[in-house]
Amino acid sequence: MIELYGVSHDAVIKSAVGQASTNYRFALDRIFPLIDKFQEQRKVQRKKFYERLRGDILKGCQMPPITLAFVDEAMASSLDSKALSDFINNNISQGYVLDGMQRLNTLSDASIENDFDDQLKLPVNVIIAERYDLLLYRMITLNNGQKPMTARHQIEMLTKGMLDIGDIGINVFSEKETETAKPPPGSFRRSDIAEAYTAFLTDSVHNQNARIIESKLDEILVGKVMDSDITESEISFHDILGLVAKFAADVKGRDWLRLGNNLIGFTVGAKRSYGTLSKFDSERFGSLTELFEEAFEAINVSKVNVGKTRRELSRDFIEKVDQFAARDVDEVTEAFHEATLVD
Numbered sequence: 001m002i003e004l005y006g007v008s009h010d011a012v013i014k015s016a017v018g019q020a021s022t023n024y025r026f027a028l029d030r031i032f033p034l035i036d037k038f039q040e041q042r043k044v045q046r047k048k049f050y051e052r053l054r055g056d057i058l059k060g061c062q063m064p065p066i067t068l069a070f071v072d073e074a075m076a077s078s079l080d081s082k083a084l085s086d087f088i089n090n091n092i093s094q095g096y097v098l099d100g101m102q103r104l105n106t107l108s109d110a111s112i113e114n115d116f117d118d119q120l121k122l123p124v125n126v127i128i129a130e131r132y133d134l135l136l137y138r139m140i141t142l143n144n145g146q147k148p149m150t151a152r153h154q155i156e157m158l159t160k161g162m163l164d165i166g167d168i169g170i171n172v173f174s175e176k177e178t179e180t181a182k183p184p185p186g187s188f189r190r191s192d193i194a195e196a197y198t199a200f201l202t203d204s205v206h207n208q209n210a211r212i213i214e215s216k217l218d219e220i221l222v223g224k225v226m227d228s229d230i231t232e233s234e235i236s237f238h239d240i241l242g243l244v245a246k247f248a249a250d251v252k253g254r255d256w257l258r259l260g261n262n263l264i265g266f267t268v269g270a271k272r273s274y275g276t277l278s279k280f281d282s283e284r285f286g287s288l289t290e291l292f293e294e295a296f297e298a299i300n301v302s303k304v305n306v307g308k309t310r311r312e313l314s315r316d317f318i319e320k321v322d323q324f325a326a327r328d329v330d331e332v333t334e335a336f337h338e339a340t341l342v343d
Contacts, residue, residue, distance in 0.1 A: 067125045253289055265310065299340060
């Protein structure tokens, strides 16, 4: 089991933080399997990079701590060592390895040797965050500069966990799933939701640029996350997805949100208009998307980048939805025209 011997509170990410330890056997049996959920996002580095550590493990070295994380709103504010210890050990399967995936893989490689001692101690840092957004923020600060896992992949990983564990109420499918079956009618692409999450975290609808190499783009993305107000915001991405599920009850709203660029714009705009949007029912929102589309059709698509423009206008439309909802189509069209003028 994991033995918790210290607990503190992280005021930035509003999380309980524990210092603990376990042994190599428990780590291999219960923690190592957690990295399998992320196999599609991260490749294990070539083993030659960890050959020295593997040899040291067999000689009895003390491995550096790994970081294990959970999401639970109630436990995040607790400083009760006994309650936190019980929670951690009872919910290991719901955990995330924030730091130490390569070390766990190396430990697994070493474990097949006859002189491997599985009772040696392994230090474990534990974070219990109240929501995924804050956990992602800490994950990026831990892994920034360690290149096996990019910030974008970390976001995809936690998006997957959020959708698999949470009871949000929308159907989601991955590209891989379409290889064997048709996606459910009206379902959302997992990749679109991951992009929307990226937009939410960075507070930006522009996080893709084919002209920038991937490593530099990821560096820019990390900078945006670090500069955003994610640790101060009272609105979580889970809250935004709740609105998506609510509005998806109307086919017009659902189909509008299923378009990736609209979903990205909605996600960023809704951070500032969540209170207003919460008062709308699905039919009202569906009518507003029709207003948006009628005004958008008046844009000369030969003179703009359509995807970029749709993301920007959907963000502005949703952010100021209380104002746009009171306008007719001619007024919205004029506003869109002014927003797309090139100086």
